[in-house]
Amino acid sequence: MVRVDQQGQPNKTKPHKRPHKRPHKRRPKKRHKTGGFDLISPLYDALAKLTFGGAILKAQTLLLPELKGARLALMIGGGTGEMLALALRAYPQLNVRYLEASEGMIKRAKARLSQEELARVVWVHDVHLALYERPALLDGVDTLITCFFLDVLSPSEARALILWVGTHLRGPRGPRASINAGRAPRWLLADFQPHRGWRGALISLMYAFFQLTAGLRNQRLADYRALLREAGWAEFNSECLAQSLIYSARFKLLFEEDSSEA
Numbered sequence: 001m002v003r004v005d006q007q008g009q010p011n012k013t014k015p016h017k018r019p020h021k022r023p024h025k026r027r028p029k030k031r032h033k034t035g036g037f038d039l040i041s042p043l044y045d046a047l048a049k050l051t052f053g054g055a056i057l058k059a060q061t062l063l064l065p066e067l068k069g070a071r072l073a074l075m076i077g078g079g080t081g082e083m084l085a086l087a088l089r090a091y092p093q094l095n096v097r098y099l100e101a102s103e104g105m106i107k108r109a110k111a112r113l114s115q116e117e118l119a120r121v122v123w124v125h126d127v128h129l130a131l132y133e134r135p136a137l138l139d140g141v142d143t144l145i146t147c148f149f150l151d152v153l154s155p156s157e158a159r160a161l162i163l164w165v166g167t168h169l170r171g172p173r174g175p176r177a178s179i180n181a182g183r184a185p186r187w188l189l190a191d192f193q194p195h196r197g198w199r200g201a202l203i204s205l206m207y208a209f210f211q212l213t214a215g216l217r218n219q220r221l222a223d224y225r226a227l228l229r230e231a232g233w234a235e236f237n238s239e240c241l242a243q244s245l246i247y248s249a250r251f252k253l254l255f256e257e258d259s260s261e262a
């Protein structure tokens with residue numbers, strides 16, 4: 001509709017906007033939908049044991065010795081907390097920040113722990129993006145643990161997270177400035193390996209299952225080990241399991257001045 005002024009001429013000024021009665025409130029940013037994992041949380045452990053001959057848990061337990069000397073670990077997407085419970089039991093000096101998107105998973109993880117173990121965990125019920133908004137979540141962290149978590153992110157999200165963590169840990173608020181100076185930060189990773197052929201088909205089937213049951217959006221694995229190496233993490237002592245479908249990998253962060261030391 002063309003507006004006209006009092007002389008009947010088309011009005012070229014912008015249409016009059018109604019004044020706001022109240023100052024405009026900022027909408028909270030929309031988060032990813034990951035609550036889908038709530039639905040499968042009661043079945044998750046049984047599924048993980050049934051598939052891949054138990055290699056999903058085995059790949060995580062192989063990483064445990066690397067927590068010797070760790071003081072503060074950030075575990076992202078830790079699920080029902082099997083690895084968390086084993087780690088806290090094995091290393092009484094260890095504290096953990098547990099960043100997990102699913103409430104159902106967190107409930108199950110808490111149920112595994114004793115009072116003393118619970119006191120060593122800070123629960124962060126949120127998606128990984130919380131790190132970008134609250135970088136202090138990484139303060140003092142000397143070990144990152146991501147087991148079968150990076151595969152839920154798109155390859156570009158996983159890459160962005162890996163780059164961001166490295167930059168933060170190398171900065172003035174990284175572990176150099178914290179209680180655990182002297183121990184190069186570790187990244188402990190267990191995940192699926194990208195494949196073609198029958199292994200690739202199996203992985204596609206698994207993604208289809210999580211798309212249906214958990215509403216998972218990502219459908220593609222990336223080579224997370226290569227992403228970590230590109231971001232300046234040095235890989236050591238990696239192992240492959242379940243016909244090379246799964247790997248357990250350990251990394252140390254290289255600092256510019258001591259890339260030969262780590």
Ligand SMILES: C[S@@+](CC[C@H](N)C(=O)[O-])C[C@H]1O[C@@H](n2cnc3c(N)ncnc32)[C@H](O)[C@@H]1O
Nearest residue numbers: 034037077078079100101102105127128147148
């Ligand atoms: C495939 S499960 C792996 C669970 C466990 N780490 C294991 O190895 O058995 C992925 C976990 O990541 C959580 N998750 C999914 N998206 C997430 C996100 N963006 N940030 C944090 N956690 C997320 C899910 O709720 C789920 O517990």
